[in-house]
Amino acid sequence: MDGTTQNDAPMTHDVNASSSAVAPADHDDALGTTFDVLQIMAAIPHRYPFLMIDRMVDVVKGQSAVGIKNVTINEPFFQGHFPTKPVMPGVLIIEAMAQTAAALVVLTLGDRFEGKLVYFMTIENAKFRRPVVPGDQLRIHVDKERQRGNVYKFRGVARVDGVSVAEAHFGAIIME
Numbered sequence: 017m018d019g020t021t022q023n024d025a026p027m028t029h030d031v032n033a034s035s036s037a038v039a040p041a042d043h044d045d046a047l048g049t050t051f052d053v054l055q056i057m058a059a060i061p062h063r064y065p066f067l068m069i070d071r072m073v074d075v076v077k078g079q080s081a082v083g084i085k086n087v088t089i090n091e092p093f094f095q096g097h098f099p100t101k102p103v104m105p106g107v108l109i110i111e112a113m114a115q116t117a118a119a120l121v122v123l124t125l126g127d128r129f130e131g132k133l134v135y136f137m138t139i140e141n142a143k144f145r146r147p148v149v150p151g152d153q154l155r156i157h158v159d160k161e162r163q164r165g166n167v168y169k170f171r172g173v174a175r176v177d178g179v180s181v182a183e184a185h186f187g188a189i190i191m192e
Contacts, residue, residue: 049075051123059122060115065092068112069119069156078124083116083156087148094150104148109156109182110139113172116158117188121168125190134188137167142184152176166190 051072057063069083087104094102114136122129148154154174161169167189174182 049077051075051119056115056119059119062115066111068108068115072116072119075120075123077120078160080157080159081116081120083112083119083154083158085112085154085156087150087152087154089150091150102150104152104154106142106144106182109144109148109154109174110142110172110184110186112154112156113158113170113174113182113184114186114188116156117160117168117170117172117186120158120160121188121190129190132190132192134190137187137189138185140185140187142182144182146176146179146181148174148176148181154181161185 051059053067053070056069056072057067060067062068068085070086071084073082073084075081089102091104093105093108097103097105118134121134154176157173157175159171161171163169167187169185169187171185172183173180
């Protein structure tokens with residue numbers, strides 16, 4: 017899946033709950049701020065079975081974050097995605113990148129985000145380096161590359177045990 021692909025499907029990050037309910041687990045907005053799954057669910061609307069991140073660490077509001085996904089054999093996609101040799105679908109790794117980025121945006125914008133949607137605009141240069149299997153812990157490093165108005169560009173790298181398993185550049189737009 018190398019090369020440039022585009023996807024105009026919505027990321028659907030409509031926040032009905034108050035963004036102000038999202039408070040960092042640490043009391044400080046500096047490097048090292050963490051958010052647990054309940055705080056992530058307050059920030060983005062995804063729920064089981066489509067919530068792809070369990071925790072966020074090393075959050076620098078407005079700049080970067082690391083999403084953590086603990087991959088278990090109980091994931092519903094493993095029933096059909098190679099049941100005899102379970103592999104996490106690459107598109108779901110990209111979705112985990114997008115959810116990490118969306119939560120970062122929501123946590124950065126706070127109340128200014130309420131009632132808005134985040135839509136995927138582009139996915140570029142996606143590369144998948146090795147399979148992700150049950151027992152792996154994905155660490156999804158997301159960095160904001162730039163922002164112009166309500167359009168954001170990100171770079172994501174997913175790693176297992178420090179080794180890159182997937183990467184992509186992607187864009188999103190925040191809309192009313």
